[in-house]
Amino acid sequence: MKILTKGRTAWDIIARVLLYLWCAFSIFVFLWVINSSLKTNQGFFSDIWGIAHSPQYGNYRKIWTTYHLGTYFINSLLIVIPSVLGLLAVSAPAAYVLARKEFPFRKQITNLVSFGMGIPYQLLLVPLFFLLFNLRLINSKFGLIMVYIALSIPFTVFLLLGYFRTLPKSLEEAAEIDGCGPMLTFFRIMLPLTRNGLVAAAVLNFVGLWNEFLLALTFISKDSNYTLSMGLYALQGSLQYTGDWVSLFAAFTLVVIPTFLLFILLSRTIVAGMTMGAVKE
Amino acid sequence: MKRKNTTMVLLFLGPCLLLYLLLFLYPAVKAFFVSLFDWNGFTSDMQFIGLGNFRELFSDTHFWSVVMANSFGIIFFGGILTFGIAFFLSGLIATGPKGKKFMRGLIYFPSIINPVAVAILWSFIYNHQYGLLNGFLRVIGLGHIQPTWTAPDTLFWAILVALVWMYSGFYFVILSSALERVPVDLVESAKLEGASEFRIFFTIKIPMIWDVLVTTIIFWCITAVKEFSLLYAWGGGVDVPQAGAQNLATYMYMTAFGRRVTMYRMGYSTAMGVVMFLIVALFYLIITRLTRREEIQY
Numbered sequence: 029m030k031i032l033t034k035g036r037t038a039w040d041i042i043a044r045v046l047l048y049l050w051c052a053f054s055i056f057v058f059l060w061v062i063n064s065s066l067k068t069n070q071g072f073f074s075d076i077w078g079i080a081h082s083p084q085y086g087n088y089r090k091i092w093t094t095y096h097l098g099t100y101f102i103n104s105l106l107i108v109i110p111s112v113l114g115l116l117a118v119s120a121p122a123a124y125v126l127a128r129k130e131f132p133f134r135k136q137i138t139n140l141v142s143f144g145m146g147i148p149y150q151l152l153l154v155p156l157f158f159l160l161f162n163l164r165l166i167n168s169k170f171g172l173i174m175v176y177i178a179l180s181i182p183f184t185v186f187l188l189l190g191y192f193r194t195l196p197k198s199l200e201e202a203a204e205i206d207g208c209g210p211m212l213t214f215f216r217i218m219l220p221l222t223r224n225g226l227v228a229a230a231v232l233n234f235v236g237l238w239n240e241f242l243l244a245l246t247f248i249s250k251d252s253n254y255t256l257s258m259g260l261y262a263l264q265g266s267l268q269y270t271g272d273w274v275s276l277f278a279a280f281t282l283v284v285i286p287t288f289l290l291f292i293l294l295s296r297t298i299v300a301g302m303t304m305g306a307v308k309e
Numbered sequence: 310m311k312r313k314n315t316t317m318v319l320l321f322l323g324p325c326l327l328l329y330l331l332l333f334l335y336p337a338v339k340a341f342f343v344s345l346f347d348w349n350g351f352t353s354d355m356q357f358i359g360l361g362n363f364r365e366l367f368s369d370t371h372f373w374s375v376v377m378a379n380s381f382g383i384i385f386f387g388g389i390l391t392f393g394i395a396f397f398l399s400g401l402i403a404t405g406p407k408g409k410k411f412m413r414g415l416i417y418f419p420s421i422i423n424p425v426a427v428a429i430l431w432s433f434i435y436n437h438q439y440g441l442l443n444g445f446l447r448v449i450g451l452g453h454i455q456p457t458w459t460a461p462d463t464l465f466w467a468i469l470v471a472l473v474w475m476y477s478g479f480y481f482v483i484l485s486s487a488l489e490r491v492p493v494d495l496v497e498s499a500k501l502e503g504a505s506e507f508r509i510f511f512t513i514k515i516p517m518i519w520d521v522l523v524t525t526i527i528f529w530c531i532t533a534v535k536e537f538s539l540l541y542a543w544g545g546g547v548d549v550p551q552a553g554a555q556n557l558a559t560y561m562y563m564t565a566f567g568r569r570v571t572m573y574r575m576g577y578s579t580a581m582g583v584v585m586f587l588i589v590a591l592f593y594l595i596i597t598r599l600t601r602r603e604e605i606q607y
Contacts, residue, residue, distance in 0.1 A: 040404075043397075043400075043401055044401065044404075046397075047406065047412070050398065050416065051415050054419065055415065073439060121320075121322070121325070122321055124321060125318050126322070130314075131314070137326070141329060146590070147337055147586060148558075148585045148589060150557070150561050150562070150581070151340045151586045152337040152340050153561070154340065154343060154579045154582070155335075155337075155579070156336040158350065159335075174332060178329055178331070178332030179332070181325060181329045210314065235421045239422070239423040241423075241425055241542070242562065245541075245562075246566055256423065257424075260425045260426060260429070261425050264425070264429050264542065273439075280429055280430060283425075287421045287423070291414070291418060295417075299417075299482055302482060302483055303486045303487070
């Protein structure tokens with residue numbers, strides 16, 4: 029510690045300042061957007077730095093109802109939450125047997141599933157579109173949910189594998205001696221013990237799917253089914269054209285709030301999950 | 310007992326594998342087949358043209374000078390900037406400044422913002438008349454400069470800055486928690502022997518986190534190749550991104566499903582998907598090959 033303080037040079041100070049500047053920039057930008065979202069358009073255009081003295085909460089009401097952001101918001105919830113739950117329901121059991129049971133082709137199946145992480149979605153976009161088209165699942169929330177689940181399986185199984193592998197073998201043996209069947213062992217013992225992994229998988233996938241744009245854009249076309257990303261994209265075009273910027277700022281704020289809240293509540297689990305994914309091969 | 314085990318494996322693995330095979334691997338494999346056809350998608354009339362799509366793609370000058378140039382620009386320049394900033398900020402955070410936790414969260418946060426929202430935010434930052442950047446220039450008395458940040462020849466770089474701002478937090482979190490696991494005594498003893506920070510970083514820290522670094526570099530390549538949202542959303546609902554915002558991902562999408570000028574060239578578009586896959590595979594091979602050598606050295 030002593031060495032550190034003694035060796036502090038001008039370069040250290042400059043470096044610190046750069047760190048503070050990077051952070052200050054982000055804070056400033058977010059505050060600026062929130063502040064601007066509470067102004068009138070006139071107020072915003074006359075002085076971009078001015079504080080919103082009489083907050084225009086009406087901007088939020090307008091973007092939510094008149095511009096249908098509320099519908100898109102609910103659509104996103106109706107698509108993302110079932111996707112995450114379904115994803116965990118299929119991935120957790122799969123990751124469990126891949127991590128802890130002996131059976132033929134286990135390694136090959138694990139590799140096959142992990143392989144998906146290296147495939148850019150664009151490769152399968154066209155064939156998948158026509159597959160869904162033939163199944164009459166284009167422009168349906170259910171179809172998009174299925175796609176979201178399937179495409180998130182590689183990462184989720186890979187992440188949960190890491191968590192299941194860390195559990196001691198003796199747990200299963202003890203359960204078996206006590207007469208606990210393999211199913212019961214999984215649901216009553218192993219699954220609760222990987223709670224952190226499940227939460228990390230749920231949060232990381234929620235954030236990823238909440239922000240997903242390409243697949244929604246490809247498989248959804250009716251605007252009553254738009255997700256937030258699509259709605260925001262459509263609004264960006266029309267509001268910039270009409271010059272209603274403050275509403276667009278309000279939309280920005282509303283879209284970012286859910287991920288922000290999750291992040292505040294669960295940042296430790298998120299970080300643990302992220303590093304788990306990167307460190308464990 | 311044995312039998313029970315088999316039932317359990319089938320039951321537990323079945324739904325997951327079924328979904329993955331049907332909606333992920335099957336279309337992925339089929340893509341290689343589709344890329345060999347001239348097909349507009351909505352008729353059963355698929356014309357086999359062999360490698361014709363690839364030949365057309367590779368002889369298209371727009372494809373090389375704009376699409377590929379931008380994709381590789383994101384991979385290389387975006388990668389250098391993102392990893393450089395991530396390492397730089399990790400090093401600074403590690404010195405334990407006040408409010409470390411808060412700053413760490415703040416640096417990470419842009420990577421979980423909706424990329425469409427990021428596109429909106431940065432187009433306002435760059436906006437010529439009301440944007441933050443030019444506003445700032447006016448405040449510090451450089452108001453006469455007022456550059457057009459998103460002019461056609463600088464658009465790519467303007468977007469790249471936004472992209473790096475968005476992604477560097479993610480890599481910062483992974484790299485800095487890997488760096489924190491490097492044993493303190495190793496670093497301390499090197500310091501006592503008079504090694505510079507610079508030297509410690511390259512000869513001790515980097516080799517110690519090598520496996521994490523390799524994984525994140527591969528992850529970056531995949532992310533960079535398939536980067537779509539920020540670029541496509543940049544134009545603000547115009548559906549045809551300007552040249553600076555076109556990469557493999559957006560060009561591929563436009564060719565198949567673009568809304569304003571729909572081309573419905575499904576085979577041609579899928580050929581680009583195949584190219585994207587091959588780029589990822591190539592980077593994967595190169596990077597893992599390089600690592601293997603490094604491990605022997607170490």
